[in-house]
Amino acid sequence: MHRQRPAWMPAISSLSLLLLAGTACRPAGDEQAFRATQWNAAAIAAATPHFADRFGAYGRHETLRFKRGDTLETLLRRAGVPPQERFALIDAVAENFDMSDFRAGAEVVLRWDLAGRLLGLAYPLDYLDDLYAWRRGDGFAAETVRATLDWQPRLLTAVLESSFYETFQAQGEDGNLAVRVADLFGGEVDFFLDLQPGDRMEVLVECAQRPDRETSRNRILAAWMEVNGKRHAAYLDPATAAGERRYYHADGSSLERQFLKAPLSFSRISSGFSYNRRHPVLGVNRPHLGVDYAAPVGTPVQATAEGSVARRGHDRGMGRFVVLRHPGRIETTYMHLSSFAGGTAVGARVKKGQVIGAVGSSGLSTGPHLDYRMKVNGKFVDPRKFRAVAAEPLPASRRPAFTAAVARYDSLLNTLATPTLLPALASAAPTR
Numbered sequence: 001m002h003r004q005r006p007a008w009m010p011a012i013s014s015l016s017l018l019l020l021a022g023t024a025c026r027p028a029g030d031e032q033a034f035r036a037t038q039w040n041a042a043a044i045a046a047a048t049p050h051f052a053d054r055f056g057a058y059g060r061h062e063t064l065r066f067k068r069g070d071t072l073e074t075l076l077r078r079a080g081v082p083p084q085e086r087f088a089l090i091d092a093v094a095e096n097f098d099m100s101d102f103r104a105g106a107e108v109v110l111r112w113d114l115a116g117r118l119l120g121l122a123y124p125l126d127y128l129d130d131l132y133a134w135r136r137g138d139g140f141a142a143e144t145v146r147a148t149l150d151w152q153p154r155l156l157t158a159v160l161e162s163s164f165y166e167t168f169q170a171q172g173e174d175g176n177l178a179v180r181v182a183d184l185f186g187g188e189v190d191f192f193l194d195l196q197p198g199d200r201m202e203v204l205v206e207c208a209q210r211p212d213r214e215t216s217r218n219r220i221l222a223a224w225m226e227v228n229g230k231r232h233a234a235y236l237d238p239a240t241a242a243g244e245r246r247y248y249h250a251d252g253s254s255l256e257r258q259f260l261k262a263p264l265s266f267s268r269i270s271s272g273f274s275y276n277r278r279h280p281v282l283g284v285n286r287p288h289l290g291v292d293y294a295a296p297v298g299t300p301v302q303a304t305a306e307g308s309v310a311r312r313g314h315d316r317g318m319g320r321f322v323v324l325r326h327p328g329r330i331e332t333t334y335m336h337l338s339s340f341a342g343g344t345a346v347g348a349r350v351k352k353g354q355v356i357g358a359v360g361s362s363g364l365s366t367g368p369h370l371d372y373r374m375k376v377n378g379k380f381v382d383p384r385k386f387r388a389v390a391a392e393p394l395p396a397s398r399r400p401a402f403t404a405a406v407a408r409y410d411s412l413l414n415t416l417a418t419p420t421l422l423p424a425l426a427s428a429a430p431t432r
Contacts, residue, residue: 059114068104079110085118085140092133092140093121127210127217149208149217155416158201177203181223183353184234184247187257189227190384200226204412219245222409238405239398248394250406256391258326259305260352261384263334263372264293264359290333290373291383297338297368299359303350304332304372305388312346318371319363322356328389329378335371336362 064075072093076086093099111119120134125144133142156177181203182191189195202225207218225232234247234255247255307326314320320337322344338360343350350356361368374383394402 059116060112062110062112064108064110066102066104066106066108070102070104072099072102072108075108076110081110081118088139089118089121089133092142093131096142096144097123097125097131124213127213147210149210151206151208153204153206153221153412153416155413156201156203156205157417158203160195160197160199160201177205177218180220184220184223184255185225185232186260186262187255187388187390188261189225189232190261194227196228199228200224202413202417204409204416220247222406222413223247224413235402235406235409237394237398237402239401248402252394252399252402254391254393257388258328258352258391259386259388260302261304262293263301263304263332263370264295264299290335290371290380293359293370293372295359295368295370297358297360299368299370300341300355301334301337301357301359301370303352303354303356304383305330306352307332307350309344309346309348309350309356312340312344315363317364319365320357320360321363324350324356329376331375332383333371333373333375335373336360336365336369338362338368 062079064079066075072090073086076089081089090099106123108121108123110121113119118135120132120140123131125131128149129144129146131142131144133140181201185191202223203220204222205218205220209217219236221236223234233250235250237246237248240246249255303324305324305326307324307330309322310325310331311323312321318333318335320340321333321335322337322340323331323333325331334357336359337357339358341355341357343354344356359368359370372383374381374386376386
């Protein structure tokens with residue numbers, strides 16, 4: 001089945017990724033995205049309940065979906081649950097769950113016994129956790145249960161060819177894995193200029209699949225990139241929480257930099273920094289003190305570093321623009337935007353990676369692109385050559401556990417690596 005490319009993911013990706021070894025569970029994006037609507041209600045309803053002894057033998061089940069404005073009480077009333085049982089069940093759930101977190105579109109499964117009496121309900125909280133409520137005596141009890149997943153390591157080995165995002169999809173993987181890898185190395189690899197055909201990538205992931213979920217779960221343990229003969233490596237610190245995963249080099253230094261290498265996730269560069277470039281509109285030679293990123297109208301533009309909005313407006317030449325002020329007397333400018341994002345009024349604080357606008361063709365422009373510029377101490381510098389400050393290294397207290405993890409990741413790389421290269425993907429021709 002053909003998956004439509006997201007609107008923000010241009011077809012003109014700089015390079016492709018040809019998968020060579022291993023088939024990983026299909027990534028499903030960031031863990032925050034696994035919400036209640038992403039489960040297989042039919043599968044969980046037909047499966048043996050976690051509390052089989054507490055549910056007892058049941059005769060039927062019913063899947064109910066929250067509509068806008070629904071509460072658990074209205075859902076149970078619509079299912080015909082008697083008032084006394086309805087409120088007893090709600091009281092039990094309320095002791096373990098914030099009732100305001102039920103959202104439109106979410107589904108719950110109700111179970112009845114063979115005599116038609118309500119036994120309880122099941123409701124997924126996220127990929128790992130489920131809320132269960134079951135009959136106990138004359139009332140109900142509820143508990144949050146965490147699933148035990150069987151994590152299996154998989155290695156994706158790749159040679160860069162032409163289309164980074166689409167080749168993941170062509171190999172049966174979610175293209176968002178490409179986005180995650182690019183974000184991982186976004187502080188030290190420019191995915192628009194640094195990569196060349198023949199560069200190599202290896203991604204070590206752990207994945208697990210729940211039978212009652214429609215998607216798999218995966219986490220990147222480590223990634224390696226060979227770019228122009230230089231090897232880059234990223235290792236997960238096992239001590240970081242799931243939602244705050246941090247990656248470091250083998251020596252504990254951080255991959256994170258004060259600035260991202262580029263203000264777009266995927267695109268291509270159409271014009272570089274120059275003090276003597278012929279202006280495509282005016283037809284005269286004038287300095288071009290930035291880097292042009294050609295991309296479709298509407299492609300999100302992200303702040304390359306934390307800072308504040310110094311200026312925002314519209315200029316005949318620059319079109320719609322945003323100027324950000326960063327620590328260290330650094331300014332970045334984003335020009336020819338089609339629109340501004342919310343939260344970018346003058347004086348507003350922005351985070352690194354926050355979307356501040358969208359690519360356009362406003363001002364003196366021959367086509368959709370972003371003109372990205374940087375000033376340091378009041379002077380323009382080439383953003384591609386700017387050396388950003390690294391984030392704090394791994395704390396010494398976590399170094400022993402991290403070193404052991406690095407050894408394990410490297411061992412898995414050597415164990416899972418496949419020496420045989422598959423033929424090049426015919427459909428992965430460069431997009432012009």
